Amino acid sequence: MKLTKETQYIRSVRLEKPEDNEFPFSLPAVQNLQDELIFHPNVTYIVGENGMGKSTLLEGIAGALGMNPEGGTKNFNFSSYDSHSNLHHYLKLTRGVHRPNDSFFFRAETYYNLASNIEALDQDGFGPKIIDSFGGKSLHQQSHGESFFATFMYRFQGRGLYILDEPEAALSPIRQLSMLTRIHELVQEGSQLIISTHSPILMAYPEARILQLNADSMSDVTLEETDHYVTMKQFLEDKDRFLHHLLKN
Structure with missing residues (x-):
């Protein structure tokens, strides 16, 4: 059943820190959190050009929820390169009365590191293998897009809180359409x-x-x-004009 304003898992986030001009507080995405950011009960998109701080914001939200900043759940604690900000310490999340049964931070940029950590843990561990919850096939033995989609299809179990940073990075347009279907399935299963x-x-x-x-x-x-839609629409409707200006001597 779809979540509502009364049943959603997190309602909003805001910054609890005086103005600071140092990273990450200099980023537009963070500065805008002086005002409360309200989340949709089902799907909230955060879009904009590179350098606005979208990934840092999502990393901060995931960190404030206790998730690993390079991706995964609260049970992952690997770090391949300590470049993560301290933003999560200064974010105030307003949670709903209901708690998700599942949660996951999907980060395209560090997905390879997550896949490697899963393999290392499965080699050293006992009992059920972690990869079984991702479809049972090594994520490194699939194409980038296939391994992404295995996470969305198998690991995302429904009734969950899912934070996704650029999930389209390895997906073809056809796979992106399939991803829309998967988003809808997760929403119908009570996910945010x-x-x-x-x-x-x-x-x-x-x-x-x-x-x-x-x-x-x-x-x-x-x-x-959105700037993305407007630019793509203009390009597709008048490709030759765009190329003339982009490629002129």
Whole structure:
């Protein structure tokens, strides 16, 4: 059953720290948290150009929830490179009265490290293997896109809180359409998703909240108002004109 405002797992996040011009507090995504960011009960998209701080924001939210900043759940504690910010210490999450049965932070940038950690733990551990919950096949023995999708299909169990940072990174357009179907299945199974993406296809989920970041604001927009959609639409409608300006001598 779909979550509502009364049953959603996390309602909002805000920054609890005086203004600071040092990283990560200098990032637009973080500065905008002086005002409370309200999450949609089902799907919230955070979009915008590179450098706005989307990944840092999602990392901070995942960290505030106790998840590993490189991806996974609270049970993963690996770190391949200690570049994570301390933002999670200064984020105040407002939680709902209900708790998710499942949770996962999916981060495309460090997914290889997650897959490697799973293999290492399965080699050293006893009992059921972790990879069984990802479909049973080594994530390193699949294509990048196949391993991504194995996580979405097998590891995401429903009734969960899922934070996804650029999940489209290894997905073809056809797979992105399949991802929309999977998002819908998870929503129908009582899940809440927070997604950072550049993909207009993924942003198309009906009734989701889309928050677009720029250098000085965070605002609600429709899919058709996002910079990503506008640019892609203009390119597809007049490819030759775009190429003329991009490739001129």
